[in-house]
Amino acid sequence: MAFYSTNEFKAGLKIMLDGEPCNVLENEYVKPGKGQAFNRVKIRKLISGKVLEKTFKSGDTVEGADVMDLSLSYLYTDGEFWHFMNNDTFEQIAADKAAVGDNVKWLVENDPCTITLWNGSPITVTPPNFVELEITETDPGLKGDTAGTGGKPATCSTGAVVRVPLFVQTGEVIKVDTRSGEYVSRAQK
């Protein structure tokens, strides 16, 4: 496995820390007068998602993490695993519950997802920024409301619960931002 010195740290570099693969977010060089130089590095742990700041002595080396992002289509779940396919090679990869996590509610068949592999195994599944979901259940709401004051909860086909404007009805397809979990619009037909 490759080792990286602090001089090679930049946003996007994947390194190992406390036995967990991490993504470097920021790297700032600090040096006290006539003293040891340090790098203050902001890091996201890829499994726990925790963001933390870590200080290294400048020139120190850290083991790189064998992490790779793949864009794969979501196929189906068998209850235990979620299956994804590379549309070019038809190769399939199965991610477990821990990797899918809360994002399970955004998985729509055939949507392109980013699967992050660490040492060849999926550790996170990231859905597209926007998904279209069918509403399976929501209160009828009041006619004539178009401003969407406050809205109402709507349950979608994937199990996600999204706040929608009062005029949106059961059976409709809506566009949702998966990063914030917020309703964007009715889906364009």
Added chain:
Amino acid sequence: MASSSVSWRPTASIATLQKRAELTVAVRSFFARRGVWEVETPCLSSATVTDEHLQGFSTEFVGPGAAQGRTLYLQTSPEYAMKRLLAAGSGAIFQICKAYRNEESGRWHNPEFTMLEWYRPGFDHFDLMQELDELVQLICSTEPAERISYQQVFMQHVKLDPLSCSLAELKQAAAQLGHGELAAAETDRDVLLQLLFCDAVEPQIGQQRPCFVYDFPASQAALAKLNPDDPRAAQRFELYFRNLELANGFHELDDAGEQKARFEQDNLKRRSQGKQEKPIDPMLLQALEAGIPACAGVAVGLDRLFMLALAQSSISDVLSFDVGNA
């Protein structure tokens, strides 16, 4: 910072560069009014500094008398040459020049930067702090600076006496700040002192007005005299303002023997860390032997001073071109 799309354009705006030129004129006239004269010394020198944490650049001179090539070092500061001028009877002198330090680049660092350095025979470090304070007030329109000893400020913010605490106590304090791993592997007291100072002290001082910290631990004396009242501390000071270290000054060590011993100590440290030893400058030692007047000297990072004067957030904002598009 180097970006992926490198532009030919200056990193600073033309308006900033014009203001910078005006400020440089103001610095020069500050010294002219005080009878401190401007000197120029070579950027290329046959010797360099032994400082453990300074990495110099070098190049090769080939020409008459050096057919096989002769290594020349780019100065990390003009200190040694200026001390030779002092020994030769220059009196009070200042210099504005480029200094070069390898491995230093970031929001507050550029490997090539502008240094203002001056020496005042007859001054001690407190007199020189006063003069520097007046210069900073003139250039940055600041309030008069605070002054606090390293020991005091460290005790205030880290709750340890930096001159007497143990390595284990320093490790523990670093671990409490989230540097457990770094601290556990560290055997050098000074690295831990520097880490704690950077992390726990610097952000707490010099926010409203500049702050002088003086009497650094003797282990970080560099070219300063030891404090005659407490030889655990050296007569060295630094100036901080808004998270920037602006200047480093000394009540200058004038003892050639002691200076040589410190250089040799630096090289021992370098060797123990697998770093290359550096040739000790014989010319500086000879000048110290010949005798330099009792004096204080200080080096100011002029780009940083201008950053503060012009309310810029990164050193690139006051440089025509930074290392990314030089």
